[in-house]
Amino acid sequence: MIEILISVILISAIAMSGFRRARMLNRGFALQSLTIALLCLAKGYQTGEYHYYILFLLTLITKVVIIPLIISRSMVHSKLERETDMILSGSWSYIVTGIAVALSFIFLGNFSDYLFRVGCILIITGAILMMGRKKAITQMIGLLTMENGVVLFEISMVKMGSIIEFGIVFEMLILAMIMGIMIFNINKTFDTLNTDYLSNLKE
Amino acid sequence: MHINLMIAVFIAAISVSIIIKNIDVISYVNILGTVLLLILSVLIGFDVADRGHIFHFGTAVYIDSLSQIQLLIITTVSVMTALYSHKYIKGEYEENIISLTKAKVYFVLFQVFEFSMIFLCMSNNIMGMWIGLEATTLATAFLIGFSNSKLSLEAAWKYIIICSVGLAMGLVGIILFIYSLNSEINTSMLQWTYLLSWDKGFSKKVLMVAFTFIFVGIGTKAGIAPMHTWLSDGHSEAPSPISAMMSGILINLALYVIIRFYIIIRLADGLQNMRYLFIVFGCLSLIISTFSILKQTNYKRLLAFSSVENIGIMSLGFGFGGVLGVYGALLHSIVHAYGKSLLFLVSGNILNAYQTKRIGKIKCLIRTMPVNSVFLIIGILVITGTPPAASFFSELKILQNGFNNGEYLPAAILAFSLLIAFAGFVVTFMKMIFLNDGAEEYVRLEKDKENILPLVVAVALIVLISATFSSLLNPLINSAVEIICG
Numbered sequence: 001m002i003e004i005l006i007s008v009i010l011i012s013a014i015a016m017s018g019f020r021r022a023r024m025l026n027r028g029f030a031l032q033s034l035t036i037a038l039l040c041l042a043k044g045y046q047t048g049e050y051h052y053y054i055l056f057l058l059t060l061i062t063k064v065v066i067i068p069l070i071i072s073r074s075m076v077h078s079k080l081e082r083e084t085d086m087i088l089s090g091s092w093s094y095i096v097t098g099i100a101v102a103l104s105f106i107f108l109g110n111f112s113d114y115l116f117r118v119g120c121i122l123i124i125t126g127a128i129l130m131m132g133r134k135k136a137i138t139q140m141i142g143l144l145t146m147e148n149g150v151v152l153f154e155i156s157m158v159k160m161g162s163i164i165e166f167g168i169v170f171e172m173l174i175l176a177m178i179m180g181i182m183i184f185n186i187n188k189t190f191d192t193l194n195t196d197y198l199s200n201l202k203e
Numbered sequence: 204m205h206i207n208l209m210i211a212v213f214i215a216a217i218s219v220s221i222i223i224k225n226i227d228v229i230s231y232v233n234i235l236g237t238v239l240l241l242i243l244s245v246l247i248g249f250d251v252a253d254r255g256h257i258f259h260f261g262t263a264v265y266i267d268s269l270s271q272i273q274l275l276i277i278t279t280v281s282v283m284t285a286l287y288s289h290k291y292i293k294g295e296y297e298e299n300i301i302s303l304t305k306a307k308v309y310f311v312l313f314q315v316f317e318f319s320m321i322f323l324c325m326s327n328n329i330m331g332m333w334i335g336l337e338a339t340t341l342a343t344a345f346l347i348g349f350s351n352s353k354l355s356l357e358a359a360w361k362y363i364i365i366c367s368v369g370l371a372m373g374l375v376g377i378i379l380f381i382y383s384l385n386s387e388i389n390t391s392m393l394q395w396t397y398l399l400s401w402d403k404g405f406s407k408k409v410l411m412v413a414f415t416f417i418f419v420g421i422g423t424k425a426g427i428a429p430m431h432t433w434l435s436d437g438h439s440e441a442p443s444p445i446s447a448m449m450s451g452i453l454i455n456l457a458l459y460v461i462i463r464f465y466i467i468i469r470l471a472d473g474l475q476n477m478r479y480l481f482i483v484f485g486c487l488s489l490i491i492s493t494f495s496i497l498k499q500t501n502y503k504r505l506l507a508f509s510s511v512e513n514i515g516i517m518s519l520g521f522g523f524g525g526v527l528g529v530y531g532a533l534l535h536s537i538v539h540a541y542g543k544s545l546l547f548l549v550s551g552n553i554l555n556a557y558q559t560k561r562i563g564k565i566k567c568l569i570r571t572m573p574v575n576s577v578f579l580i581i582g583i584l585v586i587t588g589t590p591p592a593a594s595f596f597s598e599l600k601i602l603q604n605g606f607n608n609g610e611y612l613p614a615a616i617l618a619f620s621l622l623i624a625f626a627g628f629v630v631t632f633m634k635m636i637f638l639n640d641g642a643e644e645y646v647r648l649e650k651d652k653e654n655i656l657p658l659v660v661a662v663a664l665i666v667l668i669s670a671t672f673s674s675l676l677n678p679l680i681n682s683a684v685e686i687i688c689g
Contacts, residue, residue: 153375159388
């Protein structure tokens with residue numbers, strides 16, 4: 001069961017790395033978060049520890065419902081939702097992600113846990129989304145994907161306790177809200193979401 | 204007791220900022236709140252001096268002399284900036300630059316920012332420290348983009364993206380750190396005091412990777428080069444009181460979190476080489492920042508680069524590792540907090556009068572703003588480490604330790620950078636203060652008299668520290684050095 005969920009996360013990560021439309025990226029992110037939530041549920045059922053159930057609920061509420069809603073709300077105001085000139089084109093993104101998948105499965109063989117490797121891949125996918133694209137909204141989704149990867153790390157390696165987990169999830173939510181408001185402000189002031197125009201501050 | 208009162212003060216101040224609709228009342232309550240927090244933190248200081256360290260809420264809050272130093276820096280600098288914010292926000296509000304809601308948002312975020320820093324330095328839980336750091340990012344992101352201009356929005360976006368990625372990497376480091384403990388994992392392992400008495404061994408390779416992640420990730424927040432790119436933009440575009448708080452306190456606190464982890468890492472045998480991380484990144488910060496100082500055309504940006512330089516000096520002090528070096532680094536962090544806040548507040552006054560940040564457009568300040576010029580000169584002398592100021596002694600101690608340890612190259616880079624930074628500061632600011640090209644009549648501006656009180660407080664504190672660091676403050680700093688050096 002857990003293996004199937006992990007493979008869904010992996011597929012969503014690979015697919016997201018090449019998407020051009022912000023709406024598709026948003027759906028990919030929601031699917032990914034839903035799978036992570038279900039993973040927590042499965043882990044909780046396996047081990048019988050209640051803190052997995054809390055994590056399941058928190059992820060479901062914030063990352064599957066609220067954050068995708070914030071993203072789509074901030075997308076409404078921008079005119080073009082499609083990335084036009086990308087630094088790293090779609091096919092190249094797939095190739096880089098493929099290399100990352102291969103490398104993390106070769107070099108991280110010591111960690112028997114699949115979750116750890118998939119967490120690594122999610123972090124790399126997030127980095128590709130942040131560096132290879134120019135839209136502010138894609139950078140936001142990239143950052144949130146990275147955070148999903150860190151959550152997988154956390155599930156696979158340590159136990160944080162419910163209060164700390166609540167703190168982390170809550171801060172992610174606030175972060176997404178702040179970024180959403182900032183994207184709105186950037187769109188209003190610059191009349192674009194292309195971060196190429198955010199380069200007035202120089203030495 | 205005192206800690207409960209602190210929480211009560213915070214809740215009261217924040218609810219007043221939300222409910223009341225009179226800017227004057229809000230800002231007086233803000234000042235009152237910061238003063239009360241200062242008094243409480245001094246009272247906590249007496250407890251710490253008596254008992255060595257205190258626990259509260261079970262083991263959730265832990266305060267020893269290392270956190271006590273940070274606590275005192277936070278509360279005193281906050282008092283200065285709260286005093287400054289009163290006239291700053293009132294002026295902007297009366298000139299209709301900002302709305303009432305925005306002014307209220309400013310004060311709420313100010314409180315949240317201060318409280319999250321206090322939470323950070325009191326937390327015994329290593330994840331609590333991380334959560335505090337992330338909370339400061341969230342509170343300051345809006346404050347940097349406060350004016351909603353193109354430049355400030357750009358700086359805020361850069362800040363939130365770079366720092367969030369940095370802190371995510373720091374979280375990966377912390378997770379690996381806990382994993383390296385080689386044992387059945389339970390939640391009490393997140394307590395710093397529990398980790399300090401850890402004797403069951405570490406897996407060293409994982410620990411090395413973990414500390415590198417922690418250093419680079421949280422170092423992003425500390426503004427250590429080459430992860431400093433957000434700092435020069437963020438600190439120069441934020442409103443001046445916020446720049447003062449970020450430069451004075453926040454980068455110290457990020458370094459404090461790294462030091463907390465470093466203290467535990469030193470317990471593992473064979474990881475003494477980890478101190479070279481501090482030395483290498485410290486040298487990089489020094490070189491990059493000093494040469495950037497030389498070519499700046501924006502005075503607030505110059506001050507921001509000077510913060511990168513000073514964080515480099517501190518991390519070299521911790522890297523050299525002897526008692527002298529660590530003592531110097533701690534003393535330097537204290538003096539730098541007040542000196543840099545003073546400079547940012549003065550630069551805020553100049554910005555308010557001239558409405559420009561360009562160095563070339565400001566001339567003959569000694570005629571137009573004589574009072575502020577005097578404070579500017581004092582600030583420059585303190586930050587560049589001119590003797591009687593305590594920063595001279597802290598830099599001297601770090602240098603001395605470097606040469607004693609035989610780290611000749613880093614120590615030479617430090618000495619060279621101090622020289623260049625001094626030259627850069629003096630050349631730039633002397634032009635701004637004394638250059639009189641006779642092109643126009645320079646008369647004294649009305650705005651020279653505004654907002655002088657916080658500057659006086661800052662100078663008084665610098666004088667106090669310079670006079671008493673070897674007597675009154677000595678036990679506090681020495682016991683913090685003992686915690687770090689073990």
